[in-house]
Amino acid sequence: MANIKSAEKRIKQTAKRQLRNRSLRTRLRTEVKEFRQKDASGRAEALPSAYAEIDRAWRKGAIHKNAAARYKSRLAKASAKPKQS
Helix, strand or coil: CCCCHHHHHHHHHHHHHHHHHHHHHHHHHHHHHHHHHCCHHHHHHHHHHHHHHHHHHHHCCCCCHHHHHHHHHHHHHHHHCCCCC
8 A cells, every 4th residue: 555645646546547447438339239239220329329339428528539439430331231140
């Protein structure tokens, strides 16, 4: 355990941020998995909500800007073709 007050505060801050980031990333991954489970027509409807979740995680700092762009690019590519069984 830290002996310095500022170090103790940093530990608390880090734990709080880790919890928030983990929650955001979990929501993001769940949304992406749900998107991938849908058929072609369902994907068109699910795409905006998946994009919103990606953008939310990016704005809150849970994922990097380029990671968000990569997620969105892959989802757009997947929504353009029919679901593979």
